[in-house]
Amino acid sequence: VMVVPPIPVIFVGGVTGEWRIERIAPVRGESLPSAARLARIEGTSPPPSGVWTLRGTTSNERYVTRAEKEALRAAQPVLGRSESTRAALIPVRKSAAWWELAQDERRQILEERSRHVSLGLRYLPAIARRLYHCRDMGEPFDFLTWFEYAEDDAKRFEELVAELRRSPEWEFVEREVDVRLAR
Amino acid sequence: VMVVPPIPVIFVGGVTGEWRIERIAPVRGESLPSAARLARIEGTSPPPSGVWTLRGTTSNERYVTRAEKEALRAAQPVLGRSESTRAALIPVRKSAAWWELAQDERRQILEERSRHVSLGLRYLPAIARRLYHCRDMGEPFDFLTWFEYAEDDAKRFEELVAELRRSPEWEFVEREVDVRLAR
Numbered sequence: 001v002m003v004v005p006p007i008p009v010i011f012v013g014g015v016t017g018e019w020r021i022e023r024i025a026p027v028r029g030e031s032l033p034s035a036a037r038l039a040r041i042e043g044t045s046p047p048p049s050g051v052w053t054l055r056g057t058t059s060n061e062r063y064v065t066r067a068e069k070e071a072l073r074a075a076q077p078v079l080g081r082s083e084s085t086r087a088a089l090i091p092v093r094k095s096a097a098w099w100e101l102a103q104d105e106r107r108q109i110l111e112e113r114s115r116h117v118s119l120g121l122r123y124l125p126a127i128a129r130r131l132y133h134c135r136d137m138g139e140p141f142d143f144l145t146w147f148e149y150a151e152d153d154a155k156r157f158e159e160l161v162a163e164l165r166r167s168p169e170w171e172f173v174e175r176e177v178d179v180r181l182a183r
Numbered sequence: 184v185m186v187v188p189p190i191p192v193i194f195v196g197g198v199t200g201e202w203r204i205e206r207i208a209p210v211r212g213e214s215l216p217s218a219a220r221l222a223r224i225e226g227t228s229p230p231p232s233g234v235w236t237l238r239g240t241t242s243n244e245r246y247v248t249r250a251e252k253e254a255l256r257a258a259q260p261v262l263g264r265s266e267s268t269r270a271a272l273i274p275v276r277k278s279a280a281w282w283e284l285a286q287d288e289r290r291q292i293l294e295e296r297s298r299h300v301s302l303g304l305r306y307l308p309a310i311a312r313r314l315y316h317c318r319d320m321g322e323p324f325d326f327l328t329w330f331e332y333a334e335d336d337a338k339r340f341e342e343l344v345a346e347l348r349r350s351p352e353w354e355f356v357e358r359e360v361d362v363r364l365a366r
Contacts, residue, residue, distance in 0.1 A: 006321075059319050065287040138189075
């Protein structure tokens with residue numbers, strides 16, 4: 001099925017879904033309630049009921065240049081690879097101070113100082129990733145990032161998130177939860 | 184009341200609301216149905232029922248630099264001035280080609296080639312303006328722009344929209360409706 005973006009998504013933490021929740025860890029601020037399984041529903045199918053629900057949508061890129069966009073497109077793997085038996089859902093909310101910055105200032109912190117895009121590129125194609133936006137939807141988070149990887153790449157994934165959390169960009173994170181999954 | 188952004192909005196075309204609809208003109212693509220009055224409801228108050236409803240939200244700026252942001256902030260008038268007896272609601276949808284562009288390419292078309300920000304600055308403080316985003320909300324438009332001005336500035340407002348519609352940026356507009364209002 002050809003899906004025209006933006007693609008809406010609903011994540012449901014509860015008792016059904018393809019993914020088993022291994023742990024839910026608060027990185028900054030309040031955590032999410034415990035749940036046994038996670039469903040990730042893209043499109044307009046009705047979601048199952050659950051303990052918690054997070055909504056988002058794919059959107060246009062906000063920071064990448066044409067050159068970065070092409071580099072990402074060339075290296076980015078698809079979601080749903082059979083070897084991707086590990087996943088992470090990382091909801092993040094940034095501070096009012098971040099959103100008050102002008103576009104050039106956010107770009108400067110994100111890429112020139114934090115190397116967000118080039119850092120991510122170093123972990124491709126091992127880590128597949130999809131970013132959903134939700135700040136404009138009245139949700140408790142601004143972004144929901146979804147990652148998929150093979151068990152063999154689990155250590156690489158830990159390096160990636162550790163590097164991102166050490167970056168100047170991360171000083172603007174007000175709430176972050178790290179949900180780890182397996183199937 | 185101190186409202187923390189993003190501020191959601193609902194525009195309802197129908198029989199109630201502060202603004203009398205003078206005309207609804209399709210600029211590109213399909214128009215909106217006729218209605219007598221327009222209500223603009225910011226926040227979470229329940230909207231009246233109507234013939235059509237458009238939802239959006241204020242959001243962070245996507246293109247302006249710090250210098251442009253400060254210039255806009257210094258010159259931008261508030262909404263609701265008593266002399267602002269004229270208003271316009273201009274919903275716009277841009278093409279898939281626009282949204283496929285990288286951030287630097289959109290910025291280049293918007294400001295370096297179309298002078299969107301500097302053009303707008305020339306009409307301040309006569310024209311008050313608020314931009315609502317709705318592309319990520321599954322709405323029929325990407326943006327809802329709200330303008331308020333005095334009857335004496337009506338000709339200036341026509342100049343502004345004519346200039347914007349002649350710009351390279353406007354070649355990416357796929358649907359645009361121009362709703363003119365008075366109170």
